[in-house]
Amino acid sequence: MAEKILVAVAWPYANGPRHLGHVAGFGVPSDIFARYHRLKGNDVLMISGTDEHGTPVSLAADREGVTPKALADRYNRIIGDDLHTLGLSYDIFTRTTTRNHYRVVQDVFKTLYDQGYLLRQTTMGAFSATTGRTLPDRYIEGTCPICGYHEARGDQCDQCGNQLDPADLINPRSKVDGTPPVFRETEHFFLDLPAFAEQLAAWITRQEHWRPNVRTFSLNLLDDLRPRAITRDLDWGVPIPLPEYADRETKRIYVWFDAVIGYLSASIEWARSRGTPDAWREWWQNPQAPHYYFMGKDNIVFHTVIWPAILLGYGNGGEVGGGTGEPLQLPHNVVSSEFLTMEGRKFSSSRGIVIYVNDFLSRYDPDPLRYFLTIAGPENQDADFTWAEFVRRNNDELVANWGNLVNRTLTNVFRNFGQVPQPGPLAPEDVALMEATERGFAAIGTLLEGTKFKAALTEAMRLASQVNFYLSEQEPWKVIKSDRERAATVLYTALRCVDHLKTMMTPFLPFTSQQLHEMLGYDGFIAGPLAFRECTEEDGSTHRVLTGDYAGWVGRWQASDLPIGQVLRKPEPLFKKLDEKVVDEELARYQ
RNA sequence: GCCGGGGUAGCUCAGGGGUCAGAGCGAACGACUCAUAAUCGUUAGGUCGAGGGUUCAAUUCCCUCCCCCGGCACCA
Numbered sequence: 001m002a003e004k005i006l007v008a009v010a011w012p013y014a015n016g017p018r019h020l021g022h023v024a025g026f027g028v029p030s031d032i033f034a035r036y037h038r039l040k041g042n043d044v045l046m047i048s049g050t051d052e053h054g055t056p057v058s059l060a061a062d063r064e065g066v067t068p069k070a071l072a073d074r075y076n077r078i079i080g081d082d083l084h085t086l087g088l089s090y091d092i093f094t095r096t097t098t099r100n101h102y103r104v105v106q107d108v109f110k111t112l113y114d115q116g117y118l119l120r121q122t123t124m125g126a127f128s129a130t131t132g133r134t135l136p137d138r139y140i141e142g143t144c145p146i147c148g149y150h151e152a153r154g155d156q157c158d159q160c161g162n163q164l165d166p167a168d169l170i171n172p173r174s175k176v177d178g179t180p181p182v183f184r185e186t187e188h189f190f191l192d193l194p195a196f197a198e199q200l201a202a203w204i205t206r207q208e209h210w211r212p213n214v215r216t217f218s219l220n221l222l223d224d225l226r227p228r229a230i231t232r233d234l235d236w237g238v239p240i241p242l243p244e245y246a247d248r249e250t251k252r253i254y255v256w257f258d259a260v261i262g263y264l265s266a267s268i269e270w271a272r273s274r275g276t277p278d279a280w281r282e283w284w285q286n287p288q289a290p291h292y293y294f295m296g297k298d299n300i301v302f303h304t305v306i307w308p309a310i311l312l313g314y315g316n317g318g319e320v321g322g323g324t325g326e327p328l329q330l331p332h333n334v335v336s337s338e339f340l341t342m343e344g345r346k347f348s349s350s351r352g353i354v355i356y357v358n359d360f361l362s363r364y365d366p367d368p369l370r371y372f373l374t375i376a377g378p379e380n381q382d383a384d385f386t387w388a389e390f391v392r393r394n395n396d397e398l399v400a401n402w403g404n405l406v407n408r409t410l411t412n413v414f415r416n417f418g419q420v421p422q423p424g425p426l427a428p429e430d431v432a433l434m435e436a437t438e439r440g441f442a443a444i445g446t447l448l449e450g451t452k453f454k455a456a457l458t459e460a461m462r463l464a465s466q467v468n469f470y471l472s473e474q475e476p477w478k479v480i481k482s483d484r485e486r487a488a489t490v491l492y493t494a495l496r497c498v499d500h501l502k503t504m505m506t507p508f509l510p511f512t513s514q515q516l517h518e519m520l521g522y523d524g525f526i527a528g529p530l531a532f533r534e535c536t537e538e539d540g541s542t543h544r545v546l547t548g549d550y551a552g553w554v555g556r557w558q559a560s561d562l563p564i565g566q567v568l569r570k571p572e573p574l575f576k577k578l579d580e581k582v583v584d585e586e587l588a589r590y591q
Numbered sequence: 592g593c594c595g596g597g598g599u600a601g602c603u604c605a606g607g608g609g610u611c612a613g614a615g616c617g618a619a620c621g622a623c624u625c626a627u628a629a630u631c632g633u634u635a636g637g638u639c640g641a642g643g644g645u646u647c648a649a650u651u652c653c654c655u656c657c658c659c660c661g662g663c664a665c666c667a
Contacts, residue, residue, distance in 0.1 A: 013666095013667060015667090051667080054666085054667065055666075055667085056666070056667065123665090125665090134665090136665065136666065136667095137665070137666085138665095138666045138667095139666085155664095155665085155666085156663085188665090213595070213596070216594090216595070217594085217595065217662080220594060220595080220663095221663095221664080223594095224664090225664095226664080228664070228665075229665050230665090232665080254665075255667070256665090256666095256667070259667085297661075297662080298661090298662080298666090298667080299667085300662095301662095301664065302667090305664095306664095338596085338660095338661085339660090339661075375603095375615095376603070376604090380596095381596070381597065381604095381660090382596090382597090382660065382661075383603090384603090389602090389603075392602095392603095392616070392617085393603095393616085395627090395629095396615090396616060396617085397615075397616075399627065399629075400627085400629055400630080401615095401629090401630090403626095403627070403629085404626060404627070404629045404630070405626090405629095405630090406626095407625095407626055407627070407629085408625055408626035408629080408630075409625090409626085410626095411625065411626060412625055412626080415625085454604090454605095455605085458605090458614080458615080461615085462614090462615095465615095468629095468630060468631075469630085469631065471625080471626090471630080471631095472622095472623075472625095472630055472631045472632095473631080475623085475625080476625075477624090477625035477626090478625085480625095573626095573627055575627080576627080577627050577629090
């Protein structure tokens with residue numbers, strides 16, 4: 001029975017190219033999850049896009065003398081290319097600057113406003129004296145009034161760790177151009193989070209299947225819920241859909257408010273692009289459809305508190321969501337990863353401590369990266385990317401265990417039989433191996449459903465080891481000299497296991513699994529490919545989305561029925577062994 | 592300061608009140624040579640951060656302390 005599953009992936013911010021930390025945190029895990037469920041036969045809707053509004057995009061555009069939209073266009077393209085190259089199988093990867101998105105965001109805003117969940121409050125804000133734009137606290141620096149540190153940020157002093165108010169800084173100045181900020185009153189809309197406190201507390205308390213850190217952290221947040229501003233004084237963002245703000249060029253909806261609504265708007269865009277404009281409701285207004293959100297730990301608050309509050313407030317109302325009487329679904333699980341560091345230090349674009357995805361993939365294949373980020377990534381705790389460890393994992397694990405198993409098995413079969421050999425009677429050890437391998441479907445499936453990706457891949461690798469062991473014990477390359485039928489039986493057994501493992505590896509290693517699929521003599525896409533498509537909106541504007549036709553996948557999460565006599569294609573190694581010297585080369589490149 | 596997460600074999604980590612504390616990799620030795628010098632076997636005797644407590648029994652529960660990391664809500 002096919003389940004509808006929403007896989008909602010954090011939206012990469014379009015103020016620059018994304019680095020390994022971003023795809024490690026949510027990109028690869030969410031894709032493994034989505035691919036597994038599709039192989040299982042479930043109806044997955046996997047959505048995301050680039051997040052393109054807000055101060056950082058605006059400032060980056062200023063620095064380069066281009067419009068924010070032009071900057072976002074550029075990074076939307078680069079990021080989309082990265083995700084495509086990595087094989088992240090979105091049903092739609094779009095962006096937040098579409099007409100569709102604006103319409104949905106404004107509908108949500110308007111609905112919450114009409115329901116009384118948006119409060120108007122006047123606060124003191126900091127503005128740039130030169131541009132008149134809001135200066136977020138982080139963009140102001142000055143001398144810390146507590147410890148005297150000269151480069152304290154407006155929100156917090158990095159030296160003494162105290163939280164600050166930018167107005168308290170001595171000699172405050174804009175980090176952008178060094179001018180002193182101007183403080184003045186400004187009116188904003190606040191989401192009335194306290195109005196949802198009880199519902200949220202009851203709901204989160206029930207989510208015992210969440211990772212403990214996510215649940216505990218979220219419950220702690222509820223102790224001190226305050227209304228949260230969802231507008232900004234900025235000219236780059238979704239306009240406020242109220243008559244009195246119609247011509248206010250400098251007040252926009254806050255980027256985070258619009259970004260989370262992207263999950264909904266992207267689903268709607270997907271449905272419309274397929275010619276089934278209401279299809280999104282099968283996920284969003286269906287209590288049987290679990291929603292899984294994937295993100296880094298810095299985004300937990302937006303997904304366990306703010307976005308659920310918005311969904312609760314929106315309920316079954318609104319122009320977009322109304323009609324069926326069913327409320328929009330809350331998250332079923334919020335899967336948060338920890339952080340990836342690089343060679344022991346935090347990623348920092350400005351300090352050059354960074355590996356961009358596109359740079360990495362220009363020299364290395366996607367599957368080894370996916371392998372590393374899964375087996376050694378920040379799933380449960382911060383993890384460190386080092387080139388030495390990447391090379392080691394690639395050579396000593398991926399190549400030596402799985403890659404070698406595939407290569408030695410296929411080479412033996414191809415050379416001696418050229419096709420899937422007809423086995424003789426199976427010996428107990430043949431049956432035992434086959435059964436042990438087949439049990440992997442259930443074991444790995446359970447781990448994947450529980451978002452335990454590292455453990456799932458470890459189990460698949462353990463099974464591969466067992467098959468290596470079996471081959472070394474049975475020595476078909478010797479047996480064939482005296483007993484061709486027994487050799488055929490052993491190789492058939494190993495080949496079946498390799499075929500099982502191919503499927504189990506597909507969520508993690510989609511590209512090489514496809515190659516293996518073909519070498520085994522099969523046709524069709526076991527799980528691919530992805531495609532870009534141009535999307536045209538009502539006003540004629542177009543944008544590119546990453547998508548794919550995943551219904552055409554021939555892979556199934558079940559034991560192989562490898563046909564006897566199927567002709568193999570010439571085997572080639574799936575992975576490249578990396579020379580140890582790439583460690584020094586790469587370190588030199590980034591230092 | 593507050594909240595949270597960590598400190599387990601050379602490295603990366605898993606585990607969890609009680610048979611000898613585990614895995615992968617490295618290292619040593621041996622086997623093999625079909626395979627990208629890949630594979631297979633044996634070997635590691637590590638105060639499970641420190642101290643105290645609860646218990647018949649703690650690395651696993653509680654307390655204190657030390658060290659590391661993250662968050663603390665208008666950066667996304």
